[in-house]
Amino acid sequence: MAIKTCLMIGGSGMAGGWINRLVNEFSDQVKIIGLADIQQKVLDQQAETLGLGKDQLFTDFNQACATVKADFCGVATPPPFHSPATIAAMENGMPVICEKPIADTLEAAKAMVRTSRETNLPCAIIQNYRYAANKQELVRIREEGRLGRLQHVFSRYACDYRRPGSWGKAWRHDMDFSLLFEGSVHHFDMLRFLSGGDCETLTGFGWNPEWSSFKHFSSGYYLMKMNNGVHACYEGNSSAAGITNCWNSEYYRLEFEEGTVEISGGNQIKIYRVGQETETYEAPSIERLAHGYLFDEFIGWLDGGKPSATQISDNIKSFIMVIAAMETTDDGSPKQMAEYLKDL
Numbered sequence: 001m002a003i004k005t006c007l008m009i010g011g012s013g014m015a016g017g018w019i020n021r022l023v024n025e026f027s028d029q030v031k032i033i034g035l036a037d038i039q040q041k042v043l044d045q046q047a048e049t050l051g052l053g054k055d056q057l058f059t060d061f062n063q064a065c066a067t068v069k070a071d072f073c074g075v076a077t078p079p080p081f082h083s084p085a086t087i088a089a090m091e092n093g094m095p096v097i098c099e100k101p102i103a104d105t106l107e108a109a110k111a112m113v114r115t116s117r118e119t120n121l122p123c124a125i126i127q128n129y130r131y132a133a134n135k136q137e138l139v140r141i142r143e144e145g146r147l148g149r150l151q152h153v154f155s156r157y158a159c160d161y162r163r164p165g166s167w168g169k170a171w172r173h174d175m176d177f178s179l180l181f182e183g184s185v186h187h188f189d190m191l192r193f194l195s196g197g198d199c200e201t202l203t204g205f206g207w208n209p210e211w212s213s214f215k216h217f218s219s220g221y222y223l224m225k226m227n228n229g230v231h232a233c234y235e236g237n238s239s240a241a242g243i244t245n246c247w248n249s250e251y252y253r254l255e256f257e258e259g260t261v262e263i264s265g266g267n268q269i270k271i272y273r274v275g276q277e278t279e280t281y282e283a284p285s286i287e288r289l290a291h292g293y294l295f296d297e298f299i300g301w302l303d304g305g306k307p308s309a310t311q312i313s314d315n316i317k318s319f320i321m322v323i324a325a326m327e328t329t330d331d332g333s334p335k336q337m338a339e340y341l342k343d344l
């Protein structure tokens with residue numbers, strides 16, 4: 001297949017990681033031909049890496065989208081810019097692959113879904129944690145019925161971000177509901193992936209311990225009922241001081257008809273059956289991981305292959321769980337997911 005050209009919006013932070021990966025692992029499939037970032041020094045640095053001239057660098061993503069004619073656009077800015085950048089790209093004819101969370105508000109996310117529909121252009125969202133060997137193995141255990149039917153899933157995320165600025169940029173410590181928008185969106189998406197169902201009802205609490213480095217809630221407990229009858233429970237804690245289950249080491253426990261499966265860090269799968277020795281083994285490795293898998297899948301979609309599993313029209317079902325969690329935290333009442341997508 002011909003090399004795809006890419007307009008990249010965002011040049012450092014996570015976007016810098018995208019650029020490294022695209023340059024180092026996808027050079028036979030992708031060439032970045034334009035870059036937008038609000039920081040001139042980021043543009044200058046990346047221009048050198050990418051061999052871009054001044055006319056390929058932009059401080060305004062709208063201008064970049066109107067000027068650069070690329071086969072697709074990558075968006076990896078902070079969340080408030082995902083929707084305007086993605087919409088500008090699609091309105092200029094470019095399919096988009098965008099970082100999570102879809103957007104900063106429900107309306108902004110819906111506008112992206114509508115633009116993707118109206119322009120009939122692919123739009124995929126990053127959900128890198130699905131593409132890890134241990135998560136793929138859990139899904140196989142469920143789908144193949146190795147332990148019978150699934151009853152419920154317990155999940156735990158806990159990072160020690162008690163020091164200001166310890167979770168990347170300051171904005172992550174200053175914004176409202178950063179646990180939900182920056183963290184839990186991954187875990188809610190994982191609960192859909194592992195349970196095989198979409199969330200039907202969600203309820204719970206959020207809070208901010210007095211010693212938190214966050215201006216708003218760092219922690220929360222949420223309960224979910226999925227539409228296939230599986231229940232789920234989530235503990236999220238960005239003020240963890242003892243047992244951590246931070247990125248790539250989140251704890252998931254799946255309670256099946258004939259046993260319990262547990263994962264956390266590494267690729268070890270532990271299966272418990274009452275009265276038997278615990279079975280422990282390494283999950284079979286997978287060819288492409290995380291962002292690498294998602295880039296490859298998206299490029300395949302552009303070439304006429306199957307759509308990304310995390311295409312926006314599906315992944316909005318993970319995003320509305322964040323919105324529901326935010327609202328149930330605020331008003332204390334359980335939320336019905338169907339209400340959020342009625343007008344879409």
Ligand SMILES: NC(=O)c1ccc[n+]([C@@H]2O[C@H](COP(=O)([O-])OP(=O)(O)OC[C@H]3O[C@@H](n4cnc5c(N)ncnc54)[C@H](O)[C@@H]3O)[C@@H](O)[C@H]2O)c1
Nearest residue numbers: 010011012013014036037038076077078079081099100101
């Ligand atoms: N999938 C993951 O595991 C993962 C991990 C970390 C961050 N993220 C996501 O990546 C995104 C970026 O997070 P980050 O920590 O890299 O943020 P960041 O603050 O480092 O910003 C990334 C880049 O975007 C640029 N930028 C900011 N506003 C812009 C605008 N209006 N136009 C063009 N460029 C702009 C910044 O200058 C920076 O170079 C967020 O959506 C975040 O949730 C995902």
